[in-house]
Amino acid sequence: MVSPTFVIIGAGLAGAKAAEALRKKGFDGQLILLGDEHHRPYERPPLSKDILTGKAERESAFVHPQSWYADHDVDLRLGTQVAGVDRAAHEVVLGDGSRVGYAKLLLATGAEPRALPGAQGTLQLRRFGDTERLRQVLESGSRLAVVGAGWIGLEVAAAARQAGLEVTVLEALELPLLPALGPEAARVFADLHTAHGVDLRLGVKVAEASATHVKLADGTRLDADAVLVGIGAVPNTALAEAAGLLVDNGIRVDAHLRTSDPDIFAAGDVANADHPFLRHPIRVEHWANALKQPAVAAAGMLGTDEVYDELPYFYTDQYDLGMEYLGHNEGYDRVVFRGDVEAREFIAFWLKDGKVVAGMNVNVWDVTDPIKALIRSGTTVDVDRLADPSVPLPEAGTDRTGTPA
Known part of the structure; x- marks a missing residue:
């Protein structure tokens, strides 16, 4: 009997971890990993962190050593463009017109930086080459002028300030990171960057941007040696759309990461997945999803349905601030702080109907497990105990008698 061929489109972290998971789970058929870059799969967080600041070399970002792919019989094809997916024929159409047959297919096509209309010569940050250009700056x-006060923009701003550059950050909203954190916690990051000398301009609209200047809607012109645009990312769904798969803010998949075609799966930044715990679909553009989702997709490709129900997780490092975030705060009605917000050593909890739905630890470590437990418990918490650093976090969901609050 001829072993089946599995194909993975997208040779980033998600694609590489999917190949790894398939081999670990015993798949011994032909395994083809297609990537449009000329570098073997690498992780992206270091691009705006240690590689950008020079604390780490490029080699540290690679998911596997070069030899791993041959050692595990993974046919890694770099610099390969994919033109389409022929679902009826079960074939992937490559840019040169050739075709690759598949029994199961995984789309790990990721996302691309959102473009600023009309911008010419500006920088972005998504690939190795982008980081190299920024390091030169x-x-x-x-x-340096930064358009967009999201995670990428703020991490680059911090790196630039630490390198001694004058930095201006331009944000259309009233606070940085407002959609992710809400006004209560977003203020922490506004104050952080202001304290480190960033010219943070909020509630402004960019009318024009080039390699060396930004012009605001009010006519203000800001000159710079370089302009970075970091206004979010767009999922790479073109292949899925052309193939007739269900697409809605990414490729729609179920909790097993299966698309509307039972032989095609999706994982990572591009996947908008049903989430059993959150009880609604969610697409998360962060490292943890690309790291952990592929094992679930691999199980489904092998005919064993596993469920992806990990809580959303992301982290950032800016100046002397390190942060981890767990959960999903959509629809929250209260934020409770535990610790010293002024000193930036605290935990923030987002509550909805008295229950913790998300938590963020800032310069406080080894607390992700109890935060996760609080979220998953669905317990109505005692707010006073939650805010009291003297109460162990595992007990913060109970009243003073030890009974769930």
């Missing part, structure tokens, strides 16, 4: 420039 940090090493030889004196002024």
Whole structure:
């Protein structure tokens, strides 16, 4: 009997971890991993963190050593463009017109930085080459303008300030990170960057941007040695759409990461997945999803349905602030702080109907497990105990008698 061929489109972290999971789970058929970049799969968080600041070399970002792919009989095809997916024929159409047959297919096509209309010559941050260009600016420039106060924009701003550059950050909303954190916690990051000398301009609209200047809607012109645009990302769904798969803010998949075609799966930034715990679909553009979702997709490709129900997780490092975030705060009605917000050593909890739905630890470590437990418990918490650092976190969901609050 001829072993089946599995194909993975997208040679990033998600694609590489899917190949790894398939081999670990015993798949011994032909395994083809297609990537449009000329580098073997690598992780992206270091691009705006340690690689950008020079604390780590490029080699540290690679998911596997070069030899791993041959050792595990993974046919890694780099610099390969995919033109389409022929679902009826069970074939992937490559850019040169050739075709690759598949029994099961995984789409791990990721996302691309959102473009700023009309911008010419601006920088972005998604790939190795982007980081190299930014490092040149940090090493030889004196002024950087950043459009967008999201995670990428703020991490680059921090790196640039630490390199001694003058930095201006331009954000259309009233606070940085407002959609992710809400006004209560977003204020912490506004104050952080202001304290480190960033010219943070909020509630402004960019009318024009080029390699060396930004013009605001009110006519203000800001000159710079470089302009970085970091206004979010767009999932790469073109292949899925053209193939007739269900697409809605990413490729729609069930909790097993299966698309509307039973032989096609999706994982990572591009997947908008049903979430059994949250009870609604969610697409998360963060490292943890790309790291952990592929094992579930691999199980489904092998005919064993596993469920992906990990809580959303992300982290950031800016100046002397390190942070981890767990959960999903959509629809929250209260934020409770535990610790010293002014000193930036605290935990923030987002509550909805008296229950913890998300938590963020800032310069407080080894608390993700109890935060996760509080979220998953669905317990109505005692707010006073939750805010009291003297009460162990595992007990914060109970009243003073030890009974669930």
